Amino acid sequence: MDSQKTPIDMNSKPSRTNETAEKLISFILSLNMKEGDRLPNEAELSSMLKVSRSTLREAIKQLVGRNILDVKQGSGTYISSKRGIPVDPLGLTFLAHNKKLAMDLIDVRIMLEPHIAAAAAIHATEEECQELLRLSSLHASLICAGEDYQDADTKFHEQIAKCSGNAVLVNLIPIISSSVYVSTTISDMDFRQTSIRYHQMITEAICRKDFLGAQNAMLAHLNASRDYFIHMDDTVS
Amino acid sequence: MDSQKTPIDMNSKPSRTNETAEKLISFILSLNMKEGDRLPNEAELSSMLKVSRSTLREAIKQLVGRNILDVKQGSGTYISSKRGIPVDPLGLTFLAHNKKLAMDLIDVRIMLEPHIAAAAAIHATEEECQELLRLSSLHASLICAGEDYQDADTKFHEQIAKCSGNAVLVNLIPIISSSVYVSTTISDMDFRQTSIRYHQMITEAICRKDFLGAQNAMLAHLNASRDYFIHMDDTVS
Structure with a gap:
């Protein structure tokens, strides 16, 4: 044969x-x-x-x-520990990496993540809340120490997806958040401080099972990022 | 070496x-x-x-x-015509295929697709609307002829993502909709007839640039699917 x-x-x-x-x-x-x-x-x-x-x-x-x-x-x-999740699942290799792509990614996050935060407030277990509190503190202390906080930031958003109990989101959110960081780095110190406060608001709302509070805090957080991108130096575009 | x-x-x-x-x-x-x-x-x-x-x-x-x-x-x-989009981008191979996964997928669609329909109503070009009308008619005629309509259904939802102008959604929606059909087949004739009407409502709203109408019609359409899954024979679970 x-x-x-x-x-x-x-x-x-x-x-x-x-x-x-x-x-x-x-x-x-x-x-x-x-x-x-x-x-x-x-x-x-x-x-x-x-x-x-x-x-x-x-x-x-x-x-x-x-x-x-x-x-x-x-x-x-x-x-493999990668659980069959491939390199570049969204096929972004063949899209131009510019400001438009960064905006498109944040718009997708704005569609998804406030709903996810709401579901997390309803479904999170006590252990999942403890882990979320730990990640929120880690994110804050890394920013205050002037260290790289992007991995901690990604893990915070991934933990909220875990808290939601939706198996598809647990795999989808890491894909989207890692793509976001490929194309953008935020260096503004005021913006970083504000994001600490937003992470705390989201964490507190989820831990007290306040689904509307969690949803609104996440929307406000992502909308602040969106606004930052819009007014960012246009050299990226 | x-x-x-x-x-x-x-x-x-x-x-x-x-x-x-x-x-x-x-x-x-x-x-x-x-x-x-x-x-x-x-x-x-x-x-x-x-x-x-x-x-x-x-x-x-x-x-x-x-x-x-x-x-x-x-x-x-x-x-490749597959544009670097991999087999099983969401790593679903290692998730159990049951009613919970089908519900998780439809919940992700409910988070995303009403927003996409709204964006489509704002951004769709004349040509994109013509293609959407064609796909909506195709979906209806296949159902009325008792033929397989799932591919036409998927293409309809993909076309709305194209109309939205968001490059990430153009790649993401095919991934999610094809995953949905892996785990579910709907055989109920009333449900199929209703979905024809919903596709028409969504298409008309997008073509007349009625973003709130498009958003609500999509939400109603997907919510009807969600309700169908909830009351479906539990042998799948």
């Missing part, structure tokens, strides 16, 4: 590779494997899935590319 | 491959290449990017996996 194709052809057996990749995914799901779990070795896997070692290798490469598996040199193949 | 690694090692030269993939992306962007455009052949590319042919091949495989390139047998390497 496949005798008409040369072994170095990059697209050889594409359907065989895809089939094997899908089999591997079913295998992983059937065993309920979690991030960090190790797959059986190549010999065992190729025998279990009834495919050649070369096809198996191509399928594993594909799943590494899809952030489902990690191959560690001399150790084996593991379930 | 890389002498300590065997040639069949799946993870050999990972950083070299990643570097070359990034170089290829810069090359594509610098030439402003569009979907369907053909890349130079392997010899030319490896000389231009100053990498070995085997590294180039690995990098191309990676970009095929990321839906940025397509390799056509005996023809060459082309820019």
